[in-house]
Amino acid sequence: MGRPPCCDKVDIKKGPWTPEEDIVLVTYIQEHGPGNWRSVPTNTGLLRCSKSCRLRWTNYLRPGIKRGNFTPHEEGMIVHLQSLLGNKWAAIASYLPQRTDNDIKNYWNTHLKKKIRKLQTASSDDHDPHMLALSDHSAQYQRRKLSDMATSPLASTDLTFHNNSSNANTYASSTENISRLLQGWMRSSTKTTVEPSTVDASSSGGSHGNIVRDSLATIPLRGYRPKGEKPEGEDIISDEVFDSILSFDNLNTKISNWDQKNSSSDKGSDDEDDHDDAKDNRKARPADDHKSSPPPLSFLENWLLDEASAGQVGEMMELPFIC
DNA sequence: AAAATCGTCAACCGCTCTTAT
DNA sequence: TATAAGAGCGGTTGACGATTT
Numbered sequence: 001m002g003r004p005p006c007c008d009k010v011d012i013k014k015g016p017w018t019p020e021e022d023i024v025l026v027t028y029i030q031e032h033g034p035g036n037w038r039s040v041p042t043n044t045g046l047l048r049c050s051k052s053c054r055l056r057w058t059n060y061l062r063p064g065i066k067r068g069n070f071t072p073h074e075e076g077m078i079v080h081l082q083s084l085l086g087n088k089w090a091a092i093a094s095y096l097p098q099r100t101d102n103d104i105k106n107y108w109n110t111h112l113k114k115k116i117r118k119l120q121t122a123s124s125d126d127h128d129p130h131m132l133a134l135s136d137h138s139a140q141y142q143r144r145k146l147s148d149m150a151t152s153p154l155a156s157t158d159l160t161f162h163n164n165s166s167n168a169n170t171y172a173s174s175t176e177n178i179s180r181l182l183q184g185w186m187r188s189s190t191k192t193t194v195e196p197s198t199v200d201a202s203s204s205g206g207s208h209g210n211i212v213r214d215s216l217a218t219i220p221l222r223g224y225r226p227k228g229e230k231p232e233g234e235d236i237i238s239d240e241v242f243d244s245i246l247s248f249d250n251l252n253t254k255i256s257n258w259d260q261k262n263s264s265s266d267k268g269s270d271d272e273d274d275h276d277d278a279k280d281n282r283k284a285r286p287a288d289d290h291k292s293s294p295p296p297l298s299f300l301e302n303w304l305l306d307e308a309s310a311g312q313v314g315e316m317m318e319l320p321f322i323c
Numbered sequence: 324a325a326a327a328t329c330g331t332c333a334a335c336c337g338c339t340c341t342t343a344t
Numbered sequence: 345t346a347t348a349a350g351a352g353c354g355g356t357t358g359a360c361g362a363t364t365t
Binding site for chain 1: 330331332333334335336
């Protein structure tokens with residue numbers, strides 16, 4: 001199947017989203033929940049195709065998205081995972097629940113790829129430790145296991161926005177994002193006619209107690225940031241919180257649960273690992289999260305998720321570029 | 324000062340897979 | 345079982361600011 005029919009319409013608008021459009025979209029999702037994207041343009045009057053609405057939500061407006069600079073820890077994880085999984089951005093993003101696959105993909109293409117290239121040329125005599133690890137025969141096995149594991153996101157279950165319309169608190173936080181986002185935007189631009197007060201969460205039914213507001217709500221700024229203005233330190237989620245999400249306590253709890261559930265159903269699965277990567281990725285969809293649960297951590301993944309080792313990679317990567 | 328080039332990233336495109344009927 | 349719709353993925357594009365010439 002090809003392009004959605006709605007995208008063939010002549011009156012479909014393209015290009016950057018305006019704050020007004022975002023408000024309409026967020027308000028609608030707040031009321032109806034994400035999903036059923038085809039009905040969104042119809043019901044909201046947005047001149048966008050359903051796909052565009054979905055992407056705008058998942059990549060930009062969805063609560064819990066961390067924006068701004070990637071930490072060395074995140075960089076290290078991305079490098080590790082990319083070397084293990086290849087360009088399976090959705091799978092990689094499942095390990096970095098606050099980052100979208102699009103963000104990771106962009107960051108890889110614009111930053112990390114160059115860094116690694118420089119690093120490799122700088123130390124052409126040495127071999128990349130990741131490659132060394134992967135060249136090891138046993139690592140091949142681990143690589144396959146990790147690839148499988150990537151299809152069953154671990155950390156994303158903590159933060160991923162599932163299709164649960166009862167999660168009004170999260171929707172409210174999204175509206176609040178828009179409000180705060182617009183306030184920041186208004187400060188630096190006098191051209192818009194949008195009044196921040198008109199989109200404040202409190203005026204759009206945001207009276208729910210907001211559990212996630214303080215810890216998760218972030219303000220994705222770039223879309224509205226006047227060109228040339230430096231991104232602010234908009235990351236509300238601290239590294240500590242982020243790290244705790246990926247902590248071994250969390251992981252091990254999930255692994256224990258997985259062990260219990262899958263102890264009888266995992267036999268012979270190693271021999272079935274030859275399915276193609278595309279299928280792996282499909283399984284990594286958030287919508288499928290409830291159907292699959294994570295396999296146990298391999299030693300390689302422990303190493304991968306270990307802050308110390310990731311930090312070392314981060315430091316290592318920084319070295320050639322400090323000057 | 325102006326033009327050319329580079330860097331960044333939101334958004335789009337085309338495809339595949341899943342789900343509902 | 346067949347088909348269409350919905351949803352998601354990876355790759356690519358284009359706009360725009362920053363930097364260099």
